[in-house]
Amino acid sequence: MIDTNVLIPLEPSSPGQVEELMEPATRLVRAIEEAGYQLFIHPAMKVDVERDRDEGRRQLRELLLGKYLPLPAPPLVPTSWDEVLGSPELHSNDWVDHQLLAAVRANAVGVLVTEDLRIHRKAKRVGLKERVATVGEALAMVQGLRDKFARPPPAVEFTFAHDVEAEDPFLDSLRGDYPPFSDWFRKCQMEHRRCWVVRGHGRHLAALCLIKEEEGVLALKGRTLKLCTFKVAPEHQGRRLGELLLKSVFEHVSTRIRSCHWSPAFTLLEMACGRRTYAGL
Structure with a gap:
């Protein structure tokens, strides 16, 4: 599953919006497809997009979200996290972060890919450090799995x-x-x-x-x-x-x-x- 900060470089709304992260993020998406895995976005990410004050760009990104598979039946954030991560206001940045991490905790997705260091720190505090990765880390991970295709016996x-x-x-x-x-x-x-x-x-x-x-x-x-x-x-x-x-x-x-x-x-x-x-x- 990718975070909004990975989605945005993948879908620039104008030539001026092209970011350095676009190239490795694009390679990551391709590697995921080649390895036979599914790429999801969390429905809560729509909240991030709705915060954009540029109406034209916001509308475009809302349309672009439709290109990606939404995570079905997103799991709830465990109440025990309130003591560890706090209880954020509904639809705040922290609220979205916790929704993404809850999906990882419930094994609804294998890995969360994000460039947000705050999420990485939170993941460490709730025991999910190994399952939250940057784009570079995720790319290396998927390429390693792809390279593990077993070599078939001779004639097969x-x-x-x-x-x-x-x-x-x-x-x-x-x-x-x-x-x-x-x-x-x-x-x-x-x-x-x-x-x-x-x-x-x-x-x-x-x-x-x-x-x-x-x-x-x-x-x-x-x-x-x-x-x-x-x-x-x-x-x-x-x-x-x-x-x-x-x-x-x-x-x-x-x-x-x-x-x-x-x-x-x-x-x-x-x-x-x-x-x-x-x-x-």
């Missing part, structure tokens, strides 16, 4: 759904088992979902594992890895391609997903042996 390629030919005969059985498959797979391609593939002759698929990373699935906290499609072509079964795909999944989980992962109800052994295919989530 970690790619995107749009790198898979939608008309590949490999997918015919999935279309037969799941009639909406073609429309669903097109959606996966447009969402740039990640997948592991093993290719046979002519780049036709021999095995495929298509994934989706989510938040809060089945009331579980943290990031969750869903195996949406898992298949080994019949003519390639018995060559341990399913095991190679699963090894890639587990290595990915160990470096990217800290909380938990889940798969369909059938066993991973059945998946590895190629006796099950699953698609459509």
Whole structure:
């Protein structure tokens, strides 16, 4: 989640408003997208924008706020913070600061990115120092996580759904088992979902594992890895391609997903042996 002092450099309202922080902030947003994370703004940030006395600039920034995902159901500030941080006046600067920190405390977001040193000091006082970062610190953090993508085993390629030919005969059985498959797979391609593939002759698929990373699935906290499609072509079964795909999944989980992962109800052994295919989530 970014603070208003990071949002403003990202969205200058005129050439004269371009700030030194714009370049690293832009790189941060791009790195977050490339790493597959979501970027939020807190609804309370609207209060910051409304304080701008320049009516034209205020209206423009209010429109620009709509480009960013608002944090859903923002958590309340704990009453215990009144003794530590004080009880600020409604809609004051301190009030907004506490709303942002409360979202971090409740794990509604992983990290708050701000250049406001006051917020950094407050975060230290309530035990959140490690989860409040400057733009530079956050950029280094995200780039480090992005570089942790596990290297797949030989012959296994970690790619995107749009790198898979939608008309590949490999997918015919999935279309037969799941009639909406073609429309669903097109959606996966447009969402740039990640997948592991093993290719046979002519780049036709021999095995495929298509994934989706989510938040809060089945009331579980943290990031969750869903195996949406898992298949080994019949003519390639018995060559341990399913095991190679699963090894890639587990290595990915160990470096990217800290909380938990889940798969369909059938066993991973059945998946590895190629006796099950699953698609459509």
